[in-house]
Amino acid sequence: MESSRFTIACLWALVTIAVLVPSECTRTRARHDRRWGGERGPELELDLPREAGCRAHVKNLTEFGGVGDGATSNTKAFNDDVNDWPLIDPLPSYGRGRDSAAGGRYSNLIMGSNLTDVIITGNNGTINGQGKIWWDKYKQKKLDYTRGYLLEILYSDRVLISNLTFKDSPSWNIHPVYCTNVVVSGVTILAPVQSPNTDGIDPDSCSGVRIEDCFIISGDDCIAIKSGWDEYGIKVGLPSEHIIIRRLTCISPTSAVIAIGSEMYGGRPRRTS
Numbered sequence: 360m361e362s363s364r365f366t367i368a369c370l371w372a373l374v375t376i377a378v379l380v381p382s383e384c385t386r387t388r389a390r391h392d393r394r395w396g397g398e399r400g401p402e403l404e405l406d407l408p409r410e411a412g413c414r415a416h417v418k419n420l421t422e423f424g425g426v427g428d429g430a431t432s433n434t435k436a437f438n439d440d441v442n443d444w445p446l447i448d449p450l451p452s453y454g455r456g457r458d459s460a461a462g463g464r465y466s467n468l469i470m471g472s473n474l475t476d477v478i479i480t481g482n483n484g485t486i487n488g489q490g491k492i493w494w495d496k497y498k499q500k501k502l503d504y505t506r507g508y509l510l511e512i513l514y515s516d517r518v519l520i521s522n523l524t525f526k527d528s529p530s531w532n533i534h535p536v537y538c539t540n541v542v543v544s545g546v547t548i549l550a551p552v553q554s555p556n557t558d559g560i561d562p563d564s565c566s567g568v569r570i571e572d573c574f575i576i577s578g579d580d581c582i583a584i585k586s587g588w589d590e591y592g593i594k595v596g597l598p599s600e601h602i603i604i605r606r607l608t609c610i611s612p613t614s615a616v617i618a619i620g621s622e623m624y625g626g627r628p629r630r631t632s
């Protein structure tokens with residue numbers, strides 16, 4: 360278990376390569392600041408994270424003992440005993456788990472919350488979720504809670520996820536929730552086509568999302584646009600809107616290339632192209 364916790368700590372740090380920019384960057388940002396529901400032009404101009412030079416915090420895997428040679432593995436495998444895996448609260452717009460009625464869910468592999476100006480990038484390095492353990496236990500109904508996602512970002516603005524390969528997620532791969540100005544670019548997502556619920560990219564109650572130049576093979580929808588579930592989704596009431604998807608290659612024999620829903624209780628999307 361210790362190694363798993365360490366892995367989470369490591370990856371957490373990897374993600375928080377953000378925030379606290381010097382004052383001249385702050386001034387530029389303020390002019391571009393847009394909130395929920397703000398109208399955008401038809402070209403969907405997004406506020407992207409500032410260039411690396413504008414940020415005070417950059418975390419590199421090498422700072423945590425990782426090796427960036429493209430060959431050395433930097434993570435320990437998931438602990439076999441998933442019952443030791445940390446639990447987190449369900450999302451407000453879901454109210455309960457998806458895999459089981461129990462409310463809690465297993466922690467995501469990488470997650471970040473309430474962040475601004477985040478770039479997660481990796482020169483096409485691989486983040487491997489070692490999902491097989493989870494898929495097997497899920498199929499055998501041996502999990503008490505809902506499986507975690509490979510990357511989940513909540514309540515964040517200006518998020519760029521680029522040039523990475525996401526492999527074998529326990530469940531969904533990339534899940535931005537309650538976020539604004541999200542770009543997913545140059546990302547490869549790989550999971551066996553029979554793996555359960557391994558959606559590629561699921562923007563959920565997000566405003567302003569661009570997904571481009573991605574290659575996805577997965578066991579479920581390549582992209583699914585969502586906005587919560589049942590009365591919880593209605594209560595939170597945040598639709599997904601202003602979404603552009605372009606240059607997407609998708610292999611998903613039994614599911615959708617781009618699904619609108621199935622969880623769509625916070626309102627239908629506006630202006631998706």
Ligand SMILES: *[C@@H]1O[C@H](CO)[C@@H](O)[C@H](O)[C@H]1NC(C)=O
Nearest residue numbers: 411417418419420421422427
């Ligand atoms: C991370 O560290 C590696 C090895 O020192 C280096 O090649 C790479 O440029 C660094 N990346 C960033 C974003 O600083």
Ligand SMILES: *[C@@H]1O[C@H](CO)[C@@H](O)[C@H](O)[C@H]1NC(C)=O
Nearest residue numbers: 451472473474513514515537
């Ligand atoms: C993150 O932001 C949301 C929405 O503003 C807020 O409800 C929540 O308490 C914040 N969480 C943290 C950890 O600050």
Ligand SMILES: *[C@@H]1O[C@H](CO)[C@@H](O)[C@H](O)[C@H]1NC(C)=O
Nearest residue numbers: 483484485523524545547549
């Ligand atoms: C990134 O890596 C994946 C897996 O190794 C590979 O399939 C893909 O072609 C690579 N993408 C790019 C743009 O090099």
Ligand SMILES: *[C@@H]1O[C@H](CO)[C@@H](O)[C@H](O)[C@H]1NC(C)=O
Nearest residue numbers: 478480481482519521522545
């Ligand atoms: C991602 O890769 C593309 C093509 O190699 C490059 O132009 C772009 O700057 C990279 N993005 C980041 C954030 O490293």
